[in-house]
Amino acid sequence: MTNTKRANITSEGSGRDFRLRLAVVISAVLVLSALAIAQGPVDEDAIWKDFIAWFKSTPTDGNPLGAYAAKLEKEGLSKAEAGQRMALVVRLFSERPEGTEVHYDRAYSRPATGNPAEDGFASAPSEFLAEAVKGRKAGSALDVGMGQGRNAVYLARQGWDVTGFDLSQVGLDAARANAGKAGVSIRTEKAAYDQFDFGVEKWDLIVIVFAWAPVEDPSFVAKLRRSLRPGGLVLFEHFIKDANHPYPPMVRATEPGKLRDYFSEFDIDFYEETDGIGDWGGPGSRLVRMIARKRS
Secondary structure, three states: OOOOOOOOOOOHHHHHHHHHHHHHHHHHHHHHHHHHOOOOOOOHHHHHHHHHHHHHHOOOOOOHHHHHHHHHHHOOOOHHHHHHHHHHHHHHHHHOHHHHHHHHHHHHHOOOOOOHHHHOOOOOOOHHHHHHHOOOOOOEEEEEOOOOOHHHHHHHHOOOEEEEEEOOHHHHHHHHHHHHHHOOOOEEEEOOOOOOOOOOOOEEEEEEEOOOOOOOOHHHHHHHHHHEEEEEEEEEEEEEOOOOOOOOOOOOOEOOOOHHHHOOOEEEEEEEEEEEEOOOOOOEEEEEEEEEEEOO
């Protein structure tokens, strides 16, 4: 398969500014977390409830953790107390789906401009996906973390029978509306990874594109394998952890060089780790792309 590339739609200057803001937030969280180590036990549920209530009601510039840290400072918390809270919120954001749900409900509620750097998400289908299914017989496809359905609608237009799930009801509503505009039908379900019923030998294709899926969890990968028909594919595209491309702490990026190990029970048809453009448009990111086939 040829390597797919996207043009960077942001300027070099804006890319540097974006990286600098992320690096500052990440550094601040790490420093505050270190200060929190010596602190005593805290009420995790109460702190998480406070964060979510604030997150739902307070506009942010796309950097909710940085804004929440500023809120704590304004409230007069000591550095140690703020560090303890921020360390906890960062961890819980990756463990509890509600934070991701609120984030994407808000993102998808804004009118889309078609510019991923402004919208925080892409509206065109993944070029990697489009190339991968070219000439392939259509079948039953599952879009994991489907968002507004850009990939699901594309597959449906190519004749695939498509189901998708996501945490964001706003995103799912938009996906159905986009399918209607395209004259195709898709099925959607509001669910987290541990709630959705993947079934057994149900899918010919599972699409996981910038979906923050827990692929490092062997039980999740085993669930994917069980749900695929013999010869079925998992198409995966996501961020890789890389010091030169910092991400917000709540972004679940994969470890470099590890994805093939996670899918060791599959045949790997295609694999690359490369610089590219992620879902939110820019600046450039370190990405991994893989097509894994269930053994017959």
